[in-house]
Amino acid sequence: MYQERASRHEGAVVWSRTSRRAHEPTYPVLPDGCMDLLWMHGRLYVAGPDVTAHTPGAAGGDGTVAGLRFAPGTAYSVLGVPARELRDRRVELADLWPAAEVRGLAARVAAAEDAATALESVALERAADSAPADPLPRLVAGQLQAGHGVAATADALGVGARRLHRSSLDAFGYGPKTLARILRLQRALALARTGTSFAETAAAAGFADQAHMSRDVRDLAGMPLRRLLDLEP
Numbered sequence: 001m002y003q004e005r006a007s008r009h010e011g012a013v014v015w016s017r018t019s020r021r022a023h024e025p026t027y028p029v030l031p032d033g034c035m036d037l038l039w040m041h042g043r044l045y046v047a048g049p050d051v052t053a054h055t056p057g058a059a060g061g062d063g064t065v066a067g068l069r070f071a072p073g074t075a076y077s078v079l080g081v082p083a084r085e086l087r088d089r090r091v092e093l094a095d096l097w098p099a100a101e102v103r104g105l106a107a108r109v110a111a112a113e114d115a116a117t118a119l120e121s122v123a124l125e126r127a128a129d130s131a132p133a134d135p136l137p138r139l140v141a142g143q144l145q146a147g148h149g150v151a152a153t154a155d156a157l158g159v160g161a162r163r164l165h166r167s168s169l170d171a172f173g174y175g176p177k178t179l180a181r182i183l184r185l186q187r188a189l190a191l192a193r194t195g196t197s198f199a200e201t202a203a204a205a206g207f208a209d210q211a212h213m214s215r216d217v218r219d220l221a222g223m224p225l226r227r228l229l230d231l232e233p
Contacts, residue, residue, distance in 0.1 A: 004069075009123050011071030011138075014116045017056075018064050027231050028053035030189070031182040031220050033072030033141065033172055035083060037093070037123060039115045040065040044093035044106050046079060048086025049173035051182070053222040066115035068123050072179070073137025073171040078126050083173035137171035140164065145183045147206045150176045185220050188213055192225055193232070 004015035029050065036047040047054075047067075056065070076083055081096050094102040105122055112118035136157065143153040153176065154164045168176045188205040192198065202213040217225045 007068060007120050007123075009068065009070070009120060009127065011074055012120075012123070013069040014067075014120050015069060016064055016066045016116045028055050028222065028228075030185070030228075032186055033179055033182050034069050035075035035079070035086065035173075036067045036069045037075075037079075037119050038065065038067045038090075039109050039119055042106070042110060044102055044109065046081075046086060046091055046093055046096060048089045048091070049083050050088055051174060051178060052088070052220060054088075064115070066119060068116070068119045070123075071138070072141040072183075074133060076137070076171050077130050077133035078123055080130070082170040084169040087173040134167070134171070136167050140168060140176060141172075141179070141183070144176065144180045145187075147184075147187070150180060181216060182220065185216060188217065188225070189228065192229060198225065 002015065002017045004013050006012075007014045029047075030053050031050045033049065035049055038045040038047055070078065079096060092102075093105070109115050109118040109122070136159065139157055140153060143156055144150070148156065150164070151161075154161055157164075159167075165175050168174065168179060172179050184206050188201050188207070191201040191204055196204070198213070199210050202210040205213065207213040207216065214224065217223075217228070221228055
């Protein structure tokens with residue numbers, strides 16, 4: 001079972017997932033421009049930004065995985081690691097932060113009544129002790145999420161192509177064109193889940209046509225859109 005709620009950390013989502021039964025299909029973690037702070041197998045991990053679907057393994061320990069999902073472009077200022085270094089990776093937090101500090105945080109999360117809420121507190125405290133986040137990534141994500149092209153986004157924000165690309169690599173893990181494709185995929189999924197026809201979904205999400213959407217969904221998600229909808233948790 002999967003549950004989530006809005007976090008006190010701006011734009012983030014607190015979530016938890018209990019192990020499915022062996023016969024139930026596993027829903028893939030799709031690219032979404034986000035990064036997650038995770039608690040699983042009794043340890044703290046960071047899930048970097050994905051460019052293809054990731055199939056989660058079995059939950060460890062008590063059968064629950066908990067996480068804090070940062071909004072696109074916002075994890076860098078909290079984690080202190082450029083997103084490009086974590087792309088398509090799941091790494092232990094102890095590989096990124098001092099090991100003694102992480103051991104203390106892990107003990108704190110393990111002792112908490114709710115691991116997800118404990119993770120949220122860790123992120124809030126870290127954010128309070130960090131320098132203010134660069135506002136550019138949030139603005140970039142907002143423009144691209146609204147369906148604006150990369151060139152139009154750069155013009156609207158008054159930044160050059162090189163700065164936009166460099167900032168995107170650090171904040172999102174990939175360039176703005178890849179982020180635009182990923183956010184377009186998420187728009188298409190949101191529309192298709194409401195029962196909107198695939199042809200209408202393709203047009204509204206910003207694809208050239210339904211065939212273009214089909215190719216992009218297969219490329220990023222690893223399966224057809226219909227299969228994704230059938231697997232909905």
